[in-house]
Amino acid sequence: MSLPNALRSPFLRWGVLALIQLALIAVPLADRLQVQMKGQEVILNLIPVDPRDLLRGDYVILNLEIGRVPAQLLKGGVGLEPGDTVYAGLEVTDSGAARVVRVTLTREEAGPLAIAGTYRSMSGGELNIDYHIDAFYLPEGEGKEIERLPAKRIQVVVAVHPDGRALPLRLLVDGKAFKSDAAF
Missing domain, CATH: 1.20.5 (Single alpha-helices involved in coiled-coils or other helix-helix interfaces)
Known part of the structure; x- marks a missing residue:
């Protein structure tokens, strides 16, 4: 042929x-x-660490406070295995930061605002969930500035799509925008 x-x-x-x-x-x-x-913008509390990437510059590792969730918030988690997708239903608190109010196996059960994650393990009565929001890139030299700040002063604003996918948009220091990671 x-x-x-x-x-x-x-x-x-x-x-x-x-x-x-x-x-x-x-x-x-x-x-x-x-x-x-x-996506809907949501503020999350975090604990930053400052490493470097040779190709992209400085970045802050985003250790999200919502990554450790009390096990009693899990709804219908019989047979939950590491690697399973879970959905954390979020509620915005009076401080403006979101907190997890339920963890479910389906997006529909999680509520109107939910972020998708991967169940990793359970320890000490807490679920360890990875939301795949691991790093926030900064221009060279600016990571050290964030590293010196107390963790309680730093938050990250993420866009949460209705299907649960999330994307970091900007860092907040004392509630004010520090830097944006928006690509568009």
């Missing part, structure tokens, strides 16, 4: 290859844009 003449052209083959590569780059960016545009 021979190829049609149009597919024999090296320009067409290279063009198709280039389009495939562009699509592979665009998919993660489109996903990030969707969360940022349709």
Whole structure:
């Protein structure tokens, strides 16, 4: 079986290859844009640490306070295994920061505002949940400034999409924007 003449052209083959590569780059960016545009902003408390990435500069590791949740907040968790997807139903407190009020296995049961995470383990009556919001990148040299601040002064604003995906948007220091990680 021979190829049609149009597919024999090296320009067409290279063009198709280039389009495939562009699509592979665009998919993660489109996903990030969707969360940022349709997500609800929520403030989360955290404990930062300052490492560096040779290619992207400084970053703050986001150790979210909601990563450790009392086990009694889990609804219907019979047979919960490490690696299972869970949804943490959030409620905004008087201080403005969100707290977990329930943990469920389905998005619908979690309530109107919920963030998706991966159940890691249980220890000391607490569930350890990873929300896949691990780092906040900063320009070179600015990570040290955050590292020196007491953790209770720092929060992160995240966009939470209706399906539970989340994206860090900006750091807050004493309730005021420090830096933005928004790509768009």
